[in-house]
Amino acid sequence: MDGTRRSDIKPGMRVRIVLKKDQPTGKLTEGVVKDLLTKSPTHPHGIKVRLESGAVGRVKEILG
Secondary structure, eight states: OOBBBGGGGGGGGGEEEEEEGGGGTTEEEEEEEEEEESSBOOOTOOEEEEESSEEEEEEEEEEO
């Protein structure tokens, strides 16, 4: 599942995000969602979240 719909993402979920510095390479960082930062219901590049590690980026994959 991709991370473009806010309703699909909840705190505590395991996701892969792309950090701002990794956008050119597309390198993904895995972690657990702490906060949802995007307020709109959808975003074409992925919902922006903060992970429990403190990393901030856009969700590219939601892990089961």
